[in-house]
Amino acid sequence: MNQHLKQTLMGMLIGGIAGLGMSTPLMAQSDKAGQEDPALKIYRASATKVNDLVHTKLDVRFDYAKRYLYGKAWITLKPHFYATDSLTLDAKGMDIKDVAVVKAGKNSALKYSYDSLQLHIALDKRYKPGESYVIYINYTAKPDELRTKGSAAISEAKGLYFINPDGKDPNKPIQIWTQGETESSSAWFPTIDKTNQKCTEEISMTVEKKYVTLSNGKLVSQKNNADGTRTDTWKMDLPHSPYLFMMAVGDYAIVKDKWRGKEVNYYVEKAYEKYARNIFGNTPEMLTFYSKILGYDYPWVKYSQISGRDYVSGAMENTTATLHGDFIQKTDRELLDNNNYNEAVIAHELFHHWFGDLATAESWSNLTVNESFADYSEYLWLEYKYGKDAADEHGFEAVQSYMSMAQYSGDKDLVRFHYHDKEDMFDQITYQKGGRVLNMLRNAIGDSAFFKSLNLYLKTNAFKATEAHQLRLAVEEVTGRDMNWFFNEWYFGKSFPQLDISYKYNDAAKTVTVILQQIQKEAKVWQIPMAVDIYAGGKIERHSIFMENKVDSFTFSYTTHPDLVNVDADKVVLAKIDDHRAFSTYVYQYSHAPNYMDRRIAIDEAADAQATNPEAVKVLQLALKDKYHGLRTYTIGKLTMTNSTVKAATLPILQELAKQDPSSLVRAAALQQLAELKDPQYSSLFEAATKDKSYSVEAAGLEGLAALDLDKAYTLAKQMEGDSKGKLVNAIAGVYARKGNAADISFVATKFEETSGQDKLNAAFDYLGFLSKVNNTPAVIKGVDQVKAMTAQFNNPQVSTYVSNWMQEISKNKSQEATAVSGANRDELQKQSAYMGKAAEEIRKSIKE
Template sequence: MLEPWKQTLRSVLIAGITGILCYAPATAQQTTPKQEDPSLEIYRSSATRINDLVNTKLDVRFDYAKRYLYGKAWVTLKPHFYTTDSLTLDAKEMEIKQVELVKGGKNTPLKYTYDGSQLHIQLDRSYKAAESYTIYIDYISKPEEIKAQGSAAITDAKGLYFINPDGAEKDKPVQIWTQGETEANSVWFPTIDKTNQKTTEEISMTVDKKYVTLSNGKLVSQKNNADGTRTDTWKMDLPHAPYLFMMAVGDYAIVKDQWKGKEVNYYVEKAYAPYAKAIFGNTPEMLTFYSNLLGYEYPWVKYSQVVARDYVSGAMENTTATLHGDFVQKTSRELLDNNHYDEAVIAHELFHHWFGDLTTAESWSNLTLNESFADYSEYLWLSYKYGKDMADDHAYKAMKSYLQFTQYAGDRDLVRFHYHDKEDMFDAISYQKGGRILNMLRNVVGDSAFFKSLNVYLKTNAFKSAEAHQLRLAFEEVSGQDLNWFFNQWYFGQGYPVLDISSSYDATAKKVTVTVQQQQAGDKVYRLPVAIDIYANGKKQRHNVIIDSKVSTFTLPSASQPDLVNFDADKVLLAVKKENRDISTYVFQYSHAPQYLDRREAIEACLKEQAANAEARKVVLAALKDKFYGLRALTINGLKLDDPEMKAQALPVLRTLAEKDESSTVRAAALTQLGTLQDIQLTSLFETATKDSSYAAAGAALEALAALDLDKAYALGKQLEKDSRGALSTAIVAVYAKKGSENDIDFFAKTFNDASGQEKVDAAVLYLTILAKVDNTDAVLKGVEQIQKMAKLFNNKMINEGLAGMLLPIADSKAKQASIASADKKAGLLKQSDYMKKVAGELKN
């Protein structure tokens, strides 16, 4: 078990890093009052279109030492409607060398002013809407001079990133990559950096011959140069938004695939080339699935995916060239424990190529038109490929993420025209809440109408930008229904219903009365179409009702006392529900109601009663063999083995699950639960399980063994080091933290360096544990510096404060040790203490 401060730090990461894409319910929903933040008074409209981008041609080369891009741009535009004699381009922190009009085969200098953010150009004359013109700009991009802040979702806004440019970090590749969303691509090329602009594109990149390149569209030429460089030209013939432009340069392996004659390529670090198909190999099937589902075939010329080191987000849907953080690079053994999480990310970014890239939210206020669909695509793919249980589990966790988000950040409208900063739109509301709202809309109109409406929306708005009302109009055109009520309630409003549900049976009248009270704060009353299933006499009868008042009462027929009144039988409502019913109904529900959430609700209710109620205990024991691995693991984690009867009945099942279950998640959960018994008779089981093919299961076994025999666990850890990642590495360093010494510090550093995302913060916690024990000043300073770099990359205030809270007591301890240490050790200990305090102070600020 993690110590309390470690648990806090872990929960902070979950809230701070996976708040999107990447939580507990409550009835109180608060937002920041406008008077406390004047920026919330600003109406965030779509950008006014004075000039429209038509084509963007770039010629770029890179200065690794200075981290500069030397660029030439030819930007073709035309007035949107009104005649104009001027042009404003976004161009952040550039050195502008020339601005000229390209006309009649020659360039003519133009007058301009530049304020470090925008380039204001006086054209040679007034141009009408039908007249296009081309501007040539010679410039230098200096991304390291950008002061713009990122967000929880996209932690930096430099636009252009040089990774390990001098090659000083031996275990890190040299790379260049870009990140355009929200408006950071105008750091590396001048443009109108707004979502309601669309342009075709051509990019020529001059790079060292040893590197490969990737950009949007098709690679149309490669030219070797006399100086040992090569110029690659990528061309995009279909228009897309400027924030979706991308470049990547590096020593990548290109693993080739295809779909209907189109290139489908995977750019990975060479060590991961053998695993690229295991990581990305379902992409062609996804392309077929989404194309068929939407009735709109993937429209772009190719689809490539590239992995970037030190990426500032999770992944980015750059048109035809998605960029992923390096967390997706996994060996076959690591993938055993992934439970298709990374595959959901891959699906998410691909679906953006319809919702976001083809049809783009016309403003950041409408971001959910991009992100809610990408979020929901994860559900669609998991359901199709792995079954509805897995998809429902994914959706349930997404809903919980949104509900927990409201606890520390308050709630807001899904489509919101008032926000502090555009970066704030990237939250669990735009993503997870939006995805759950789409699922409810699907339930309201039915499957056929839902997907036909998406087809109409895409066809109507292809290669254009759109707002939420256009989505509504597409649904109304197909369904024939007025859906203003749904969009006003969910898209242009905030919050969620909090429902208290009770039922009673009148044997004389043979009627079931269901009462639903809406108990959310405030005056808002939700309209909620919902299904109620009544189970009686071995039959199920469905009743579709509409809740539309603070207290809604429904009287429904039933020939006998129901075994179960199943409210929200389709399990689609985005709501917090309290159902007032007996444990016997949950016992019945587990065996008879089919949905994942039916079974989950029953398991959770029965786990609470497992010691006191024999029927509940039977459900718990049955759930240990549930068909879905996630519910098996949930049940294992909730077992109360301090109850003698439960222990006696569950122990044989747990042993079997630990040894033989097909899911590594279940094996790991069973081993962890068995470890709580600290039973010496289980030693051989744990020892054997440390050789499990799953890192998660092997790690759980090692930690369980350590509680019984730390010396044996330490010795085994030494043997397992050579092939350890993820949970196994974490388990090894946890053992070393208890018994290890300065000699083990290299493994702590390696584990930390290899980890990403959640695992990296877990590794940081354990890294600090060993750094607190050792006297090697160089090793301690290096370790703290590594952790500080991680914190800068995550750029999350809560994580930084958590790390600072760990560093300060360690620093105090080092100072106390120094006060009694010998002269030769005192200086080193004080240096360690001072450095930790310095880093803690920087993290807090």
């Protein structure tokens, strides 16, 4: 699962709210929720296996009006080890009509009890180990009547979702899709809903002929029925866990591809059919790449990807049938500004088909053996396809996401057997920290040993449930090294080291001593392998060191005084580092050290010194022409253009970047920096940018023009409404907020209403930012109501908390604005403040309920 991606939803929230200027105290109000809960004292063991699933056969049809699924299930099981005469199945919120054992093709009714969550069945006899039996269940699933709770990564947990089933919303297609993780498959079919269960499956779906279907495995038959419906049967011959079962139904276009003779299909809404290969087209290459590095070919019969409106979880790695939120559907224009985000999500879910689907975490405590690998797969793909700079930038953002969460919500173990709720496992520790830990492991043992270890792990645990210790054992078998120290530090421990680095040079003895101190508050002392590169006399000499004490020093000889001593030269150690060295070393580092982080750190140092140090300005000039667009973009944002020296040195470069840099993100950043100057000479440049193919560049041009000529910008904004997405919507909204015409406000409200899925969450914060700038009470009331409705739809404590806090902040600001004006304006601002404050409180109360 992504975002899951991946960035989890909480990470997106922290970044998004911080970007809007929300204060840290408000962000921290939701911290440490449930820390005193007695549930934290419960040891979360792997589920006990009394019976094993062998095969699940389902026959289902849908009642769109009632939002019901009418199902028949034939479940083949056998005792795990001990003989048993009973069976417990998970079955949430269902009507159970018949329960029977199937023998010789006939059903014999069985006694059972049902408590709305679990079905307890008395079997017809005591079954011995290895003796299989088939249970038949006739049932109705009613997911919309099931009270559920979501998480930071999964906003709802009702398993089966009817999207616009009555067709009343003209902006949404009619769809059905499922979401099984964590334990929600049992909301649409009876099963043993645990990760350590695996079985084969067969699902027959009866649907209207106009719809297409998707499920796990292969489509083995399609049968037209007399009533105008069609029954599609999908069969999965390899075992996988129940949370990975899926169905999807809708009016999709199917764009077909292939990989080594296997189907690779892309299901998209028909409006995006012509963009499907732009979106998903690198999937076959990913299949080849991952199969090669793992030494283990993609094991499943096909690979399909589909989008789902209002999807609750970013994306989900259902075996052979990944489901993406509709954010994945983008036009060629939108993809220009996507900065590989879509591809990272696609890579993440595909890699799960080895780590998660093939070898599956035996419990939610061990979730990171699924998610850390999927997170790290993003790095691997970006490194292979777009270069190490792109991968390292992605890794750095993951580190920042994890460390932000640790600061605001408290750190936890990567593998943790105590948690308040299983949904709490879907966080930046499981994902982003886990991915960075794998990167350190790869660096510590080397590429060859790392990928051979993954191969052994997969071969040993294929179609089984697994845990972190089995990864450790694979690494130890391949390398011949004891790896307990590494796993105890990172997998079975929490937090990260903080390093203070200083240097002592002795030119008489021609030695340099590197002094490393661990200054973290925790008593724990980390063992840290790392590389130290010494640049001297035009040569680079590498030294491998191993820090194992609170304070360690390492002395190296030289013949020529070093230009740079680069500690953690590979920039892989997950730590906060304070490095005490001369500015001249950073100047040298930018031009000579190879990694993204080497250059980024040098840019940061130069940005801090740009007001007083001419050498710093030279570094920034070089960085504006960096080979990697991400660092060009970053450098633009670090410039202090109010400093005349900086302005004179960088302005010509900025102008060229704004006009012709190949990256739309660089062009947009350069335009934004030039806009800060409010110089009329750039009016034509900004106006020309509003014709760019990139929405981000268009937005930057419009915003720059608005600062110089609001009337002209307003005229252009009206013309740009028809084809506006992403940042361009925000730019148009900003122009309308400044212009103040009440008739224009409906544009923003309509655009928000048209947005769906997790994109709507990001849009909500932009919408609230817009409402904070307008003094129009009806518009504010309507907007607040729209955002409240979205919050209810997400049904997620984190979402509700952050939305409530942001509303409260805006309410306070409007109240303060009211004190500075008089008459009708004051009255209206006070009304807006009161309404927003009341809404914030209502959302906050809904969290407690």
